[in-house]
Each structure stands twice: as structure tokens, then as C-alpha cells.
Amino acid sequence: MAVLCMLLVLFSAVIVGGFLLLVMAAINFDLSNSDIPPGVTQPVKLRILHIILIITAVVGRILENIGICSRVGFVRYMQGRTGGADPKLLIKDLWFEKVPVRIYQPKVPAASRRRGVMFFHGGGWMFGSFETHEKLCCCIAKESESVVIAVGYRLAPEHKYPAAYEDCLNASIHFMKNAEHYGVDPANVIVCGDSAGGNLAAAVSQTLAGRSDLPRLRAQVLIYPGLQALDFNLPSYQQNQGVPLLHREHAAFYVLQYLNGDAANMEEVLKGSHIPIDIKLKYSKWLSPDNIPEKFKVRGYKPHVLLDCTTEVFEKVKRFCEPSLCPLLAEDSTVQQLPESFILTCEYDVLRDDGLLYKKRLEDNGVQVTWCHLEDGFHGIVNSFNNGWLSFPAGKRGLDNVVNFLKSL
Known part of the structure; x- marks a missing residue:
């Protein structure tokens, strides 16, 4: 009985230690990859909320790697616990x-x-x-x-x-x-x-x-x-690229998942090299940063250079149009x-x-x-x-x- 109790204590210590390491890693990831501007009220709350989401995603990945369930399925399950009639x-x-x-x-x-x-x-x-x-x-x-x-x-x-x-x-x-x-x-x-x-x-x-x-x-x-999904370099995408709860990379990731079921062309989408220049020019009258009031550019904006794309990439994302x-x-x-x-x-x-x-x-x-x-x-x-x-x-x-x-x- 004493041996069993000791094993249970050791097992509990491993679980607690592992969880603390996970929390510390999530905090470090948030601090390293997120940027919360001074204008956000209650920034500590936002960081805590983001850290919880990071931990959920990481646990989901672990469960997926050991074959228990998919990461997406686990995140959906955890998110679904918040309802209330x-x-x-x-x-x-x-x-x-x-x-x-x-x-x-x-x-x-x-x-x-x-x-x-x-x-x-x-x-x-x-x-x-x-x-x-x-x-x-x-x-x-x-x-x-x-x-x-x-x-x-x-x-x-x-x-x-x-x-x-x-x-x-x-x-x-x-x-x-x-x-x-x-x-x-x-x-x-x-x-x-x-x-x-x-x-x-x-x-x-x-x-x-x-x-x-x-x-x-x-x-x-x-x-x-x-x-x-033609331009991920508008002023708001540049200014808020690291602000939780939606980073710039996540915005591109989600729309690619919706379109193709994968994010294979995320690098091209973020750079703007996924749409031919002639099509960008066609829609520029509606999608131009010039149509955004100047007061929304004061936090910083660098005009983006138009990049062309390959036929192969455009074929995969042309339905963005x-x-x-x-x-x-x-x-x-x-x-x-x-x-x-x-x-x-x-x-x-x-x-x-x-x-x-x-x-x-x-x-x-x-x-x-x-x-x-x-x-x-x-x-x-x-x-x-x-x-x-x-x-x-x-x-x-x-x-x-x-x-x-x-x-x-």
C-alpha cells in the first residue's frame, strides 16, 4: 500500500509539473508572439484569455500525436463547454x-x-x-x-x-x-x-x-x-498583426482552410503573391488603402509593393475572387x-x-x-x-x- 501511495504521489507530481511547464511555455509564447497595444483596456485579461487558447491548442496537438483525437476536434469540444441557456x-x-x-x-x-x-x-x-x-x-x-x-x-x-x-x-x-x-x-x-x-x-x-x-x-x-482575401497588408493587418485573438497569420490560415482544406499557400497569401497584378488592379478601386480614412493609418502603415503570382498558385486560390x-x-x-x-x-x-x-x-x-x-x-x-x-x-x-x-x- 505504501508503494502504491508513493507511485500515486509521483504520478500526480509529474502531471502537475507537466501542466506547469505547459503554462509557462504558453506564457512565453504569448509574450514572444503577441503584441497588445496600450489602447486595449484590461490587457492582462486579454493575455490570460489568449494563453488559455494556446494551452487548449497545445493539449489538442499532444492528444492528436498520441492518437486519442484530432487537435481541431479537441479545441471544438473545449470551446463547446461555454454554453448557457x-x-x-x-x-x-x-x-x-x-x-x-x-x-x-x-x-x-x-x-x-x-x-x-x-x-x-x-x-x-x-x-x-x-x-x-x-x-x-x-x-x-x-x-x-x-x-x-x-x-x-x-x-x-x-x-x-x-x-x-x-x-x-x-x-x-x-x-x-x-x-x-x-x-x-x-x-x-x-x-x-x-x-x-x-x-x-x-x-x-x-x-x-x-x-x-x-x-x-x-x-x-x-x-x-x-x-x-486579396490583401493581407492593409493598414489594420500591419498594425494589428500580433494582437490576440486573431493574428494576421491566423486570418490567412483560416480562409485557406475554408477554401482548400489546407494552408499550403499561406506564405504567398501573406506576401500578396497569390493574385495576378491585373486582377488586383481590377479590384483596387474597392480594395485600395486610399479608401481608408487617414486617421486609421496614424499607428503606422507602409504601402505594400504589388507582387505578381504564378499560374500554379492562382489556380489554387482563384475562388478568392x-x-x-x-x-x-x-x-x-x-x-x-x-x-x-x-x-x-x-x-x-x-x-x-x-x-x-x-x-x-x-x-x-x-x-x-x-x-x-x-x-x-x-x-x-x-x-x-x-x-x-x-x-x-x-x-x-x-x-x-x-x-x-x-x-x-
Whole structure:
């Protein structure tokens, strides 16, 4: 018995020691590879949140190497532990065609049909689920008194583009045709998403804009959306390349995983040598840094030299030029038909300029835009509005702006 107890103590010591080494390594990696600007409030919290994500990814890699599960699967599992229902809402899981959805309906009776919000979660097209965004969907449904429909679209790299887009589009069409069944006014349906979900919301909105057989969308809500993959050297990508929770390299990695199921051409994408110069010039009127207000360049910006690419590389990424993947590249004739829009951007986010450029495109084409810019915000902050001791006030501010916009419709 004494020997067994000693072995248990030694085993426990090894586990604790290994975990402490892992934590120290994660802290060192964060300090060496991340840069949190002075303008970010509560920077220690952000570092802790980032370190937790690093540890989760490393443990996932270890488990993958010893054959227990995949790294992606482990991260998804751990992220899914953060859900939380709300007793004031009726929540149920359904299928719209072949797409899983989760519906959040206020239990308080409504005097008339409610607005409906199709919600597409973020997570780089690879992560995210009903659970990761449950608190957010609950809050939107309760505070704006809306029916929220979260869409469980297929994830990369198992399901490449256009799987996620098609799922979100098909679920939206199904709901718009059956909105009254859920107590929703068909003329008051909004598409909404954060990060990759914002990309999907913009793409779905563009596709539905030309549909005469469906009610017109009332609005689109884009929360720090990623809207293009042609230029990863815009001012925000340069200024915020090391700011958690989305580094510049990660932004390129995720969109390549969504497109091809791998990140084999990430170096070319980051350098800008993945798109021919003539195509870059074609889209430069919409994607030019000149369209970004000067005040967003004061933290530093070095104009990027145009680089050409090989035919072999372009063949692998040419679908980056499709608006259903990169909505910023849609023609004016499509943009002109888009509904009233809400765009949220964060100062310390690599995707900031995607939102700013799309805001300008919408306004130039006569679309009404409500813009919320979080001066102290970083990517992913809105989903941390109610994260216990790791909550950020700016996230709640951003969410309040989303709710107020919805209530104004």
C-alpha cells in the first residue's frame, strides 16, 4: 500500500509539473508572439484569455500525436463547454432542410409578429457552434425581443467552401418562406454574424438581394467581418498583426482552410503573391488603402509593393475572387440592392479595414449604414460580453449597439 501511495504521489507530481511547464511555455509564447497595444483596456485579461487558447491548442496537438483525437476536434469540444441557456426563452433544435438550427424565442407573448434574426457564428469557418455563441444569441433574442435562429453550418477543413455559405443560404431561404410559422414578420428578417459569420451574413445578403420570389431582407448586421482575401497588408493587418485573438497569420490560415482544406499557400497569401497584378488592379478601386480614412493609418502603415503570382498558385486560390467567399468584391449592381446595414469594427483587429472598406462601398452605393467602432476593442470581444471574470466592458458596449440597432428596425 505504501508503494502504491508513493507511485500515486509521483504520478500526480509529474502531471502537475507537466501542466506547469505547459503554462509557462504558453506564457512565453504569448509574450514572444503577441503584441497588445496600450489602447486595449484590461490587457492582462486579454493575455490570460489568449494563453488559455494556446494551452487548449497545445493539449489538442499532444492528444492528436498520441492518437486519442484530432487537435481541431479537441479545441471544438473545449470551446463547446461555454454554453448557457436562458429560462426566459424557448429554445429548441430543428432542421431547416438538411441544416441544423437552434431557435431562441422569447416566452413573453408579443403584440404582433416579431423580427427574425438569422445568426451565423464566427470561428474562422473551422470552429464555433450553438454552444459557443449561446449566451450571445440568448442576449440578442431577449434584449431585442426577436426570434433568433442560429445556424449550425458545416465546418472546414472537413467541409470546404462553399459548404458553410450554402448551409447559411439554404437555412435563410427556408426560414424566410416559413417565417410566419415561428411568429416572425417575413418583412422583418435580418441576417447577422460575427467574424467568419459576418462574412457569411454579407454573402447571403448579396445572394438574396436579387431574389424576387422572397421577401426583401430588412437588414444585415456584420460584426467585425472578414470580407476579402486579396490583401493581407492593409493598414489594420500591419498594425494589428500580433494582437490576440486573431493574428494576421491566423486570418490567412483560416480562409485557406475554408477554401482548400489546407494552408499550403499561406506564405504567398501573406506576401500578396497569390493574385495576378491585373486582377488586383481590377479590384483596387474597392480594395485600395486610399479608401481608408487617414486617421486609421496614424499607428503606422507602409504601402505594400504589388507582387505578381504564378499560374500554379492562382489556380489554387482563384475562388478568392468570388463574392460569395469575398463579399467586398461584389459588383456595384449587387451592392446597390443591399438592405440597411450595421457594421461593427474594432480598432485593434486585423479585420478592421475589411469593415471600413465595405462601409464605404455600401455608402457609395446609397445603402444606409449604422457604424459602431470600438476604439478599445479587439477581435472576438463581443462574444466575451458575459464571460465571467474574463468579460470585457467594450464587448457589452458593442452588443448593446447591435441590440439597439435591431430594436430600431
